[in-house]
Amino acid sequence: MSQKKFVDVHETPSLARLLPLSIQHLFAMFGATVLVPILTGLDPATALFSSGLGTLIFLAITKGKIPNYLGSSFAFIGPIITVSAAYGVGTALLGCFLSGLVYIIVAAIVKKAGVTWLDRVLPPVVIASVIVVIGLSLAGVAVDMATKVTVEGKSEISLASIELSLVTMVVTVLAAVMLRGFFALIPILIGIATGYVYTLLRHPELIDLKKVADAPWIIGLGDMFTQHFKVNEVAAAISSPSAWVAALIIAPVAFVTLAEHLGHLLVTSKVMDRDLMKDPGLHRSLLGDGIATALAGLIGGPPATTYGENIGVLAITRVFSRAVIGLAAVMAILFAFVGKISALLMTIPVPVLGGVSIILFGIIAAQGLRMYVENKVDFSNKRNMIIAAAILVTGIGGYKISFAGVTFWQSFLTNLTIDNIAFSTFLGILLHVVLPGKESAMGEAHKEQKQIA
Template identity: 80%
Template structure:
């Protein structure tokens, strides 16, 4: 990869570029990060705070070599809602904390066992297919955000939403492809800003400034601790054995999100054209994610996960600077204490976020397709065709296993489509003969 077409992790852009690049990452993660606490009854300001601190800890643990942003994980939404309703928020947050501990334990095992075994179970045909799934599994969600509105709890097509999202998409594409210099590095930011202004001019009823006006300027640190952070809820149930048993309903979800974490690391490796599994190492990325998840559980924020939206930004801009991600994390922390800015960001119209999400998720999928080509995966081989077919259809189609409503340890646990499609791909690769074909021509020649 030429040094002329990207900014590496150890490089820091000048302040005039650093600020908008960081704000772009903030916008990319903001909608999804605050949506999870809104759905689960947790606090959005706390979610912003824990995502920012968690990202900074992640950067430090991974030695600044892995420029991922950590936001709220969607995989825990169902379990948190279920446990909170039945046993209280303290038990749910304890389960989130234990999920982080599981990540750390797995990280220790990976450090001892190494990552060579991953090369045997995750050949290019599996990895590339999983990357495509990560990009396209949320395609329907992005399109719904871009084209629909909710009326009386029913989602319906809205020409206004389509209009706003199309403007956002077109502007973002033009910024990425046509513009030159620094402006070519912030197409997502440009798309969101222009989409917002367009909505304000054409459809001002889509933006609620009343909430912005009513929001406080500053949330004091004392108020944040007493009214937003939930560590006292966790502390209250630590001595209750039944709370620990209940928390075990949530904790095993960590084994499901491990597959998502692995997929995101593989995508980032592809985007950056380097083996991040070995340097800084899967054990460091897992441990960093675990620390961020445990922190979220203690303070009352959702469990953390590396964000595909921000990986998409990395792919578009080719700016991998840890300083850019770090400053985005600092902004998230600061905005957690600034009520009006927090509320203003939440006022970004859903079709605008849907428009940029279509591009970001599509770019991740394109990275997987590129991996097929780079490794010269042959689909004349029936084995490769079958493995890819199973992964793609189960992953993109939303094939999942849910134990919701069942009694006992597995109750309310769902193995989501990304994790399940990954597991199916690995199993098929391990049991079908002719494993060398899954490596592709490029890797096969390297092994020879």
Template identity: 50%
Template sequence: MKQNVILDIHDKPKASTWFALSFQHLFAMFGATILVPFLVGIDPAVALISSGVGTLAFLLITKGQVPAYLGSSFAFIAPLIAAKEAAGPGGAMIGCLLAGLVYGVVALIIKSVGHGWVMKYLPTVVVGPIVIVIGLSLANVAVSMAMNNPEGEYSTLHFSVALVTLFITILSSVFFKGFLNLIPVLIGIAGGYVYSIAIGIVDLAKVAEAKWIQMPEFIIPFKDYAPSFSIEIALLMIPVAIVTLSEHIGHQMLLSEVIKRDLIEKPGLSRSILGDGVATMIAALLGGPPNTTYGENIGVLAITRVFSIYVIAGAAVFAIGFGFIGKISALISSIPTPVMGGVSILLFGIIASSGLRMMIDDKVDLSQKRNLIITSVILVIGVGGAIIHIGERFELHGMALAAIVGVVLNIVLKEEKHESESKDVEVNKDTIAS
């Protein structure tokens, strides 16, 4: 039975409900969106603003036909950390800009020749293991954040904060219903923060000193750094676009099913990919992490049956406003690292598990040598952190290297015929002969 639509894509909500509906989407994306900049050392306020501006740009580019919210991408966490170490914050932002440009190029190609070729080079047997690598390659980061004190030494007290945060998040996700079930990460962070205050490891002095209206720590090209192209940074960031493009396509297919419209055809995959790329480039120019469409917000759409782009736009405006409120930025910055470590243990594990689920749902047959080889090689190269050094500055490693190797193996290794197919061919030959 078809579920009733409360508000369709272009329906405008009443003023009395608009605020609450938009705030709900803000909560759904809030925890994950501020977690990414927290992990990579970027001002969370900038991430909120860039996600809001990026979402508004996405809605315009897709002609208001795709009710999607864009937030910080987890796929870029490891490359961003590596890029900042190699070339500083400015170099990392140039890398993000290049990744966004890749989206633009892919969008133009799809516009010209159609979208069938994308799935040919990015099937589930490649994308699934890469998604698993995203989660598992960040496992050490999550555990270190959970166990260590600010000096980087093991602390049972700090580890207890991570465990409390983790358990609250898990309990919220499993037992809470309705709206509260949509924000377990936010509830976990709040619970861990309260526990941290209780045991005395939170410094609220900066929150008291912060102004209500405050300029975020933007990283602007030509003002804060001189833009320069680096092969090393390009090879760190651009290959990750392979993963996020696959994520985008999956979200568009899921969203199409939720709102009962074929978004791949109209407004078209080329428009949605371009919108995602422009959002990432906007984030790079502001000093924020790359953006991507958010499954959390698709979940809100599925549960509430409210598909209005006005509600999505309202959430984007709220995110931009929050970014300029100094008290909120200072409060976010005062969250102890073990709190984020606790939720990261769950989130990074879920990312890895979602890659496995993707392979199961698509019935990837690992009894085929081809599929087994592709999966195995991607996992070991990605999780093991393999690196290719050519010269002094050329590096290709980890997830990016695994993604490229996976695509190449998918092209080189031919599909195997199933045993049942071979028998059918033999039967047909015997029938013709008789």
């Protein structure tokens, strides 16, 4: 691999190549990055801004040696929706900020203790099961978005919604499977655009373009703080002790995205044919991701995560230039200040989003299944079967712990609810730590690697 031609991290392509290469990365991350805030009720412009800023911070902390783009994390969709509904968006964003602190704390521990302990706490059978939970626990949300409409406060099946979501889903699938080259990298964007145009042709009453016409072309920095950023809401949550307790529902999700971060770093290392875990080091990549997530939470953006879509772009183009990633980040920040783009994104019909969400959430679950296969997790082993079963059923089934109505706990926890994803993650870790035979949780692939070594 190292003998093939490539553009290394410290090299800058000519302007004629730099621009399209950066736009390609922008398009690769755009659909998913703006979809998360739309689904969670956050602001797309803020998400674009925090995405670009977080990527620049990540590049700086990793010394420009890891050309990863940071976009919105799907792992936090369920928790953000749940906490926002129960306690307000400020509390949910405080939880996102705390999840960034979890990253920073783990980064400090990794720098001191190395990475071996993470493998012991989060073996493949636990990580893969939790990833499946993240995808399938949102399946009901995606189907409701795709098939229903709210009429006078009641959710009802709508043939128009089904029509729009099916068209969007089919186009997204065909784009992902049939297209090649640049267009194969943006199936989500193609699906949403097609669904939007189809809605304009078949059901134009579902799209209010007046909001786009009324929106300003350029959003000033002052307006960005007052109309798009959620600084005031977060500040109010920070000053409330009960909000801090409720925010702890979201913070543990960071342990799930830690596994995703590790996987992406290993894949990037393989693509670049170098050990990024050592140089610049896992502690630096975790620190960069953590600071990006914490800052996003403070201003109202969703937590950040390294994007597999953009790693795929690296693998295809063999262009690892940090200048390319950096320019894509700058473009994302500039897009955030174009008011009409933000308003246009907010007019996307819910069924269209439901159509792509079915694919996206399913892909997340499929990634967990893929991890089972790649690590050769042995499910004839009772230990692995029990751990996976406990995680899957509690997570997908919506097993939550709520202290609401319990007088003793209410005085301390103010209606605290432990989210199903957080609960299933902790349950999986606890079972792995307590049950004997830990080696089996690592998978047969781990044993084979040890034998070779």
